[in-house]
Amino acid sequence: MTRMTRARIPTLGPRVPTLDTRKVKPPPKLADPHYQTAEHKNWAEQVKRRAGWRCEYVEDGVRCERSRELGDQMYADHIEEVRDAPSKALDLSNGHCLCASHHTRKSHQARAARMSR
Template sequence: MAKIKTLSSSLRIADTRSVKPPPKQADKELASPEYRAWAAEVKRRAGYQCEWVEASKRCYVGAPARLFADHIVERRDGGALLDPANGQCLCGSHHTRKTVAARAARLRS
């Protein structure tokens, strides 16, 4: 039986203990007083509870959990930055889930 020669990989592995990714930076518009007021209004309107509804089941996570004022139609997809009608209050888990699904859909199109 013949042996197949293998070549060593020319790819280097990054050691994340010594090579740190750049820190995440929020968009400047998300630090504006107008945006903060919008986010506070979205959370207040929701009663400081997650508004996620799936298969007729509602998420009941609320304060003091971390809550996000989320754009229903993401800004990258044409959603209005400060329109209260384009806002919903989501818990961290559902905010991540929605954002990942929106990014995946954007990549497919």
């Protein structure tokens, strides 16, 4: 049985762009210079390699199954944030490998905890 595929009809975007009416624009996002150093990149590579390029997040006793092998983006994440513990920034025991969704979740939780202090 062959399936018929339909050609997609192209659509035009809006002709009038959205107007930003904020009086004060947010400053551009800048990466912390620490994350651009060769030392940090080496640290991140070692953390991800140690984890086998697989997410180390554990929920209800089950480890996440996402991995680079399955096409997922992996991040070397600091267990204790660099802002909170700068002396542990390049300590391998302060790092774990997380998939994009768990990295985002963990980062939001850490930011909320920092702001509540």
